Amino acid sequence: MAERRRGRKREHYYRMAKRAGYRARSAFKLKQLNRRYKLIRRGDVVVDLGAAPGGWLQVAREEVGEKGFVLGVDLQGIAKLPYENVKTLVADITDASTPELLGNNLPRAADVVLSDVSPKISGVWSVDHARSVELARTALTIAERMLAPSGRSLIKVFQGEYFEDFVSKIREKFEFVKISKPPASRKGSAEAYAIAKGFKRF
Numbered sequence: 048m049a050e051r052r053r054g055r056k057r058e059h060y061y062r063m064a065k066r067a068g069y070r071a072r073s074a075f076k077l078k079q080l081n082r083r084y085k086l087i088r089r090g091d092v093v094v095d096l097g098a099a100p101g102g103w104l105q106v107a108r109e110e111v112g113e114k115g116f117v118l119g120v121d122l123q124g125i126a127k128l129p130y131e132n133v134k135t136l137v138a139d140i141t142d143a144s145t146p147e148l149l150g151n152n153l154p155r156a157a158d159v160v161l162s163d164v165s166p167k168i169s170g171v172w173s174v175d176h177a178r179s180v181e182l183a184r185t186a187l188t189i190a191e192r193m194l195a196p197s198g199r200s201l202i203k204v205f206q207g208e209y210f211e212d213f214v215s216k217i218r219e220k221f222e223f224v225k226i227s228k229p230p231a232s233r234k235g236s237a238e239a240y241a242i243a244k245g246f247k248r249f
């Protein structure tokens with residue numbers, strides 16, 4: 048029964064994404080979180096980690112408008128989006144040279160760093176959780192390098208044993224942190240999103 052409901056919800060967002068021309072259902076997660084927390088504003092410079100196939104890039108571009116700039120990075124190539132101010136790179140966020148590569152492709156310090164990075168799912172829960180937290184920590188480190196003072200961030204992380212430790216790390220760096228699960232996220236899934244505002248750049 049619950050499985051059928053989940054299937055219907057997936058199908059619902061799949062259809063909505065198709066109708067709206069979004070490349071991924073996950074676009075609605077960002078739209079819902081952004082509506083609630085006002086993370087992305089007109090003219091912002093946004094970095095999107097784990098951006099393939101590009102649903103979040105499309106939503107971020109809608110929000111920043113013509114004057115902003117969006118940079119996406121992923122292990123996989125991303126088909127070109129029809130906007131001059133959206134750029135994509137193929138890179139591994141855990142690679143030591145990636146922060147510099149990102150920095151070299153930005154017009155100025157970022158206002159927002161997003162991360163929807165997910166590990167390749169092994170099916171062994173403890174392993175997938177630990178990998179997700181490791182990737183979320185990497186995303187936080189990159190956000191610290193890229194963000195302007197008072198910048199904002201949105202980082203996906205799977206809930207579990209190391210979740211609270213990650214949340215306390217992000218709380219040290221931002222004035223405001225909230226954990227949220229948007230309606231478009233499956234109820235049974237362990238994913239949650241850390242919304243962080245007011246980056247404390249020392």
Ligand SMILES: C[S@@+](CC[C@H](N)C(=O)[O-])C[C@H]1O[C@@H](n2cnc3c(N)ncnc32)[C@H](O)[C@@H]1O
Nearest residue numbers: 071097099100101102103122139140163164165
């Ligand atoms: C859920 S998908 C992102 C969907 C995207 N937000 C969208 O709306 O289209 C997660 C992405 O994380 C990427 N990823 C996983 N590990 C990565 C890494 N170490 N560096 C860069 N990207 C990574 C995967 O290739 C995958 O495309």
